Amino acid sequence: MSDFKVTIGKHKNKxxxxxxxxxxxxxxxxxxxxxxxxxxxxxxxxxxxxxELKLRDGWIPKLKKVSKKKRLETVLECILEGIEMKKASHxxxxxxxxxxxxxxxxxxxxxxxxxxxLEELNENHIRSFIVRENWSAKxxxxxxxxxxxxxxxxxxxxxxxxxxxxxxxxxxxxISDINNLLNEIKVYNPNxxxxxxxxxxxxxxxxxxxxxxxxxxxxxDLSQINLSGNRNKSGRNRIVPxxxxxxxxxxxxxxxxxIFSNTTEPYNDEYFKTLWSRFKRxxxxxxxxxxLYSFRHSGAIDIFKRTGxxxxxxKAMGHSSMNVSLTYLRGLxxxxxxxxxxxxx
Numbered sequence: 001m002s003d004f005k006v007t008i009g010k011h012k013n014k015x016x017x018x019x020x021x022x023x024x025x026x027x028x029x030x031x032x033x034x035x036x037x038x039x040x041x042x043x044x045x046x047x048x049x050x051x052e053l054k055l056r057d058g059w060i061p062k063l064k065k066v067s068k069k070k071r072l073e074t075v076l077e078c079i080l081e082g083i084e085m086k087k088a089s090h091x092x093x094x095x096x097x098x099x100x101x102x103x104x105x106x107x108x109x110x111x112x113x114x115x116x117x118l119e120e121l122n123e124n125h126i127r128s129f130i131v132r133e134n135w136s137a138k139x140x141x142x143x144x145x146x147x148x149x150x151x152x153x154x155x156x157x158x159x160x161x162x163x164x165x166x167x168x169x170x171x172x173x174x175i176s177d178i179n180n181l182l183n184e185i186k187v188y189n190p191n192x193x194x195x196x197x198x199x200x201x202x203x204x205x206x207x208x209x210x211x212x213x214x215x216x217x218x219x220x221d222l223s224q225i226n227l228s229g230n231r232n233k234s235g236r237n238r239i240v241p242x243x244x245x246x247x248x249x250x251x252x253x254x255x256x257x258x259i260f261s262n263t264t265e266p267y268n269d270e271y272f273k274t275l276w277s278r279f280k281r282x283x284x285x286x287x288x289x290x291x292l293y294s295f296r297h298s299g300a301i302d303i304f305k306r307t308g309x310x311x312x313x314x315k316a317m318g319h320s321s322m323n324v325s326l327t328y329l330r331g332l333x334x335x336x337x338x339x340x341x342x343x344x345x
Contacts, residue, residue: 004055008044015044076114079103082150098146123161173289174298181285191260192275200295201243212266216255222247
């Protein structure tokens with residue numbers, strides 16, 4: 001009798017039966033091939049037992065050879081395989097984009113040959129790849145974390161041996177004269193103007209939360225924006241009030257249309273980044289250190305100054321915990337001590 005094994009597998013929450021005979025395998029979803037009316041999705045254990053009995057009686061299915069995976073030898077091959085594994089596990093588009101960039105950078109690092117063996121890869125290779133004078137500390141850390149994620153299955157903990165400098169925290173400089181700057185932006189581009197208003201007045205993040213907004217995300221009277229957990233950084237559903245100065249310029253369109261593109265699809269990921277870069281070159285009011293996120297910081301400062309409540313600030317910012325808001329608040333350049341708090345003689 002041939003050597004056999006029967007197991008239960010699962011694909012997209014549906015059970016199936018794997019039959020292995022002499023290192024070959026076949027998948028079955030029901031028992032029709034052995035003459036029984038059992039569905040693997042309803043009773044996998046019973047179907048597994050039926051296949052085992054049939055195999056003991058000498059039945060042999062027509063099987064496909066189990067393909068042996070090609071052994072990965074080079075670092076470049078492992079990076080590519082790591083990217084495919086991350087795609088299969090449904091990592092974010094942003095991560096996949098970063099991983100593909102790391103693959104290209106590694107190929108360039110090896111001068112286009114990509115022949116460094118995985119077994120030869122060591123800490124010095126990783127350090128030479130990541131630590132570069134023309135890369136900022138932030139870029140180095142991003143490349144390191146991405147490379148670590150795609151290579152961890154092949155070289156666990158190797159990348160973590162390379163220690164990097166902590167990047168300096170760069171504050172998004174608050175905007176003191178919001179109205180004049182918004183008027184300048186309104187003349188330059190109405191979409192960028194609306195984006196800045198929503199960033200300041202609703203404290204939404206511009207590059208996804210705002211860019212992907214559709215009219216169906218607004219309440220009928222435009223007084224609220226409803227964002228599901230998969231649409232914002234905190235991962236939780238958010239209901240955001242829309243101030244009157246924003247509602248006054250909104251003209252509601254078809255529910256399935258994006259509020260900027262007026263189509264069912266939003267503009268590309270770089271849309272507002274590109275607009276802001278162009279406006280920055282043309283602006284006479286913008287100061288160094290002021291970015292699109294400066295509108296969000298300025299809105300946060302306004303809320304905190306008027307309410308004095310870290311809880312309200314946390315809710316307005318959509319932070320997952322108060323600790324995040326406390327960290328954020330330290331970057332808002334708000335003095336926590338008053339004159340009367342200081343020592344006296």
